[in-house]
Amino acid sequence: MDRPFDIITIGHAIVDVLAPSSDDLPGAYGMEKGTMTLIDEERATELYQVLGPAIESSGGSAANTAAGIAALGGSVGFIGKVRDDKLGEVFTHDIRASGVAFDVPAATSGPGTGLCLIMVSPDAQRTMATYLGAGAFLYPDDIDANLCIEAKIVYIEGYMCGLHETEWSVSKAAAACHLKGGRFALSLSDPYWVDLKAASLGALLDNVDILFGNEEEVTAMTGSELDLAMSELAHRCELVVVTRGAKGSLVVANNQVIEVPAHPVDTVVDTTGAGDLFAAGFLYGLTHDYEPADCAELGSLAAAEVIGHLGARPQTSLSKLAAEAGLLR
Amino acid sequence: MDRPFDIITIGHAIVDVLAPSSDDLPGAYGMEKGTMTLIDEERATELYQVLGPAIESSGGSAANTAAGIAALGGSVGFIGKVRDDKLGEVFTHDIRASGVAFDVPAATSGPGTGLCLIMVSPDAQRTMATYLGAGAFLYPDDIDANLCIEAKIVYIEGYMCGLHETEWSVSKAAAACHLKGGRFALSLSDPYWVDLKAASLGALLDNVDILFGNEEEVTAMTGSELDLAMSELAHRCELVVVTRGAKGSLVVANNQVIEVPAHPVDTVVDTTGAGDLFAAGFLYGLTHDYEPADCAELGSLAAAEVIGHLGARPQTSLSKLAAEAGLLR
Numbered sequence: 001m002d003r004p005f006d007i008i009t010i011g012h013a014i015v016d017v018l019a020p021s022s023d024d025l026p027g028a029y030g031m032e033k034g035t036m037t038l039i040d041e042e043r044a045t046e047l048y049q050v051l052g053p054a055i056e057s058s059g060g061s062a063a064n065t066a067a068g069i070a071a072l073g074g075s076v077g078f079i080g081k082v083r084d085d086k087l088g089e090v091f092t093h094d095i096r097a098s099g100v101a102f103d104v105p106a107a108t109s110g111p112g113t114g115l116c117l118i119m120v121s122p123d124a125q126r127t128m129a130t131y132l133g134a135g136a137f138l139y140p141d142d143i144d145a146n147l148c149i150e151a152k153i154v155y156i157e158g159y160m161c162g163l164h165e166t167e168w169s170v171s172k173a174a175a176a177c178h179l180k181g182g183r184f185a186l187s188l189s190d191p192y193w194v195d196l197k198a199a200s201l202g203a204l205l206d207n208v209d210i211l212f213g214n215e216e217e218v219t220a221m222t223g224s225e226l227d228l229a230m231s232e233l234a235h236r237c238e239l240v241v242v243t244r245g246a247k248g249s250l251v252v253a254n255n256q257v258i259e260v261p262a263h264p265v266d267t268v269v270d271t272t273g274a275g276d277l278f279a280a281g282f283l284y285g286l287t288h289d290y291e292p293a294d295c296a297e298l299g300s301l302a303a304a305e306v307i308g309h310l311g312a313r314p315q316t317s318l319s320k321l322a323a324e325a326g327l328l329r
Numbered sequence: 330m331d332r333p334f335d336i337i338t339i340g341h342a343i344v345d346v347l348a349p350s351s352d353d354l355p356g357a358y359g360m361e362k363g364t365m366t367l368i369d370e371e372r373a374t375e376l377y378q379v380l381g382p383a384i385e386s387s388g389g390s391a392a393n394t395a396a397g398i399a400a401l402g403g404s405v406g407f408i409g410k411v412r413d414d415k416l417g418e419v420f421t422h423d424i425r426a427s428g429v430a431f432d433v434p435a436a437t438s439g440p441g442t443g444l445c446l447i448m449v450s451p452d453a454q455r456t457m458a459t460y461l462g463a464g465a466f467l468y469p470d471d472i473d474a475n476l477c478i479e480a481k482i483v484y485i486e487g488y489m490c491g492l493h494e495t496e497w498s499v500s501k502a503a504a505a506c507h508l509k510g511g512r513f514a515l516s517l518s519d520p521y522w523v524d525l526k527a528a529s530l531g532a533l534l535d536n537v538d539i540l541f542g543n544e545e546e547v548t549a550m551t552g553s554e555l556d557l558a559m560s561e562l563a564h565r566c567e568l569v570v571v572t573r574g575a576k577g578s579l580v581v582a583n584n585q586v587i588e589v590p591a592h593p594v595d596t597v598v599d600t601t602g603a604g605d606l607f608a609a610g611f612l613y614g615l616t617h618d619y620e621p622a623d624c625a626e627l628g629s630l631a632a633a634e635v636i637g638h639l640g641a642r643p644q645t646s647l648s649k650l651a652a653e654a655g656l657l658r
Contacts, residue, residue, distance in 0.1 A: 019426075020644060020645075048422060049422075051422075051426060052426045052427070053387065053396065053422075053423040053424075053426045053427040053642055054419075054422070054423060054426070055384050055385065055386040055639075055640055056384065056385035056386070056419065057384040057385070058382065067382065085415070086414070086415040086416065087415065090383075090385065093377060093378075093380075093382075093383070094382040094383060095382075097348075097380060097381045097382045097383070098381070098382040309638070309639070310384075310638070310639075310644070311384055313382060315349060315639070316349075
């Protein structure tokens with residue numbers, strides 16, 4: 001794959017453990033349905049015991065986005081940290097096999113590769129319990145500044161913000177990408193995370209050109225109702241993109257709000273990765289000079305594919321789907 | 330779970346690595362589409378490199394059958410061998426979480442837990458490259474004779490036959506289950522395997538009460554056309570069950586051939602596990618005094634569920650599906 005890349009995504013390197021679950025299980029373990037909770041290794045072991053039969057699938061928010069961009073035919077690299085263990089091998093294999101450049105060296109000591117226990121309830125909502133493991137230790141030395149300088153867009157998941165170990169890595173990436181006029185993009189990731197790390201995320205916002213979030217996240221970020229929240233955020237970021245599940249998405253660009261409907265879906269099996277894949281389509285569009293509404297339409301298409309099956313990465317060729325829908329140029 | 334169990338299944342403990350693949354990939358690596366090839370660890374590493382992004386899911390033919398029986402509400406235990414490593418933990422978690430009793434101690438030395446690289450081609454056919462690892466070392470001491478003596482049915486996958494290390498384990502299980510009038514069931518597993526291990530499988534047949542195979546397997550086993558093959562096998566086994574994909578199944582019992590149509594399926598995603606789940610439904614029916622035709626119908630229902638998604642174990646409650654279809658008593 002030729003360097004440099006159009007897009008660099010940065011986030012936690014995670015292997016997902018997906019298990020169908022009852023509606024009650026998350027609550028019984030003190031988790032709120034639809035959110036993410038950080039857990040330690042001991043808690044991960046305990047929770048795994050009570051989970052139903054699972055499938056394992058590479059995940060991580062920004063890594064899913066990178067896989068989506070590659071599945072659309074985009075040029076993309078991923079920056080994140082695994083350990084040199086079995087799960088690290090799985091993560092590395094999958095992201096490279098999906099066409100994403102990934103060459104951050106695996107840690108040779110310390111905690112194992114991160115994993116995320118995902119409880120998928122009957123209504124296809126997912127509740128995540130994440131053990132970050134090695135993923136939390138992405139130091140500034142792991143950020144290849146040249147990749148960020150040369151990229152058109154550097155995209156980071158909100159989960160990287162507010163962690164002591166990764167704070168400087170985030171700043172380094174943002175500074176590097178602005179050096180030659182690249183744009184810095186952030187996903188708010190999770191309403192729970194926004195509440196927990198509001199200060200760090202808020203401080204970063206002035207460096208953010210493109211902001212992604214769902215309704216709950218942007219209202220949590222600002223403490224305002226949706227309309228006002230979008231307006232506030234649009235004062236700080238050039239593009240604000242709000243996803244709303246089946247209701248589609250809203251894009252605020254040049255003082256205009258554009259409403260884009262969701263792509264139709266037969267059966268929603270598992271919403272894991274919906275936001276990540278929406279961002280993938282949107283970013284692919286931006287780096288190919290699409291208008292914002294077209295970017296959102298491509299995002300909706302990519303999200304629709306991933307919620308039709310278990311797992312947060314595309315299982316079909318998104319570029320073929322997009323071509324069939326007349327969304328590729 | 331109360332001992333004893335209605336059904337004991339015996340087979341290789343395997344974690345599946347499922348990856349969508351082109352039609353050409355199996356051929357390029359010397360494998361025939363739709364069959365299983367045994368590979369060593371080095372070859373597994375080489376093949377994994379060229380596979381696309383994958384998902385990992387517990388598998389193994391007889392283990393899938395056990396998971397299917399449990400998903401129907403049946404009483405079942407599994408006998409097979411893992412190593413005390415990460416994949417072994419995954420296998421153990423998944424089979425227990427699906428409601429199957431499993432307590433063969435993990436090997437603490439020797440090869441790692443077995444895995445099966447499964448290439449799923451666009452027509453939903455699967456080609457399997459299996460590294461048996463620890464699974465191949467199931468010694469007679471690992472077979473709990475009491476479980477086999479007390480079971481109504483002991484079911485074994487053909488893949489256990491013809492391996493030096495497991496030959497005596499198979500004999501021990503067959504002898505034990507006949508002690509108190511239990512029935513011994515065998516799945517032929519794979520036409521490639523039947524060709525390779527015809528002598529061992531043939532020698533076992535006189536101890537087999539219930540035989541499962543698809544069209545290719547039963548004709549490979551006998552060297553005869555389907556009609557004659559069924560008749561020959563029915564001379565040696567009380568029940569002969571032949572699966573035929575979309576064409577349904579044939580059951581030979583009491584000198585009668587019964588034809589049962591396949592259960593309708595919306596979209597076939599991945600045929601991995603279809604035969605295993607058919608056997609699950611059939612065996613559940615037998616241990617609940619169903620007529621052979623009703624056993625086959627339940628088998629078809631279970632097979633239909635598993636081919637509708639990636640992975641060889643049920644992802645929904647089979648007992649609920651069966652109740653809705655009026656097939657549970």
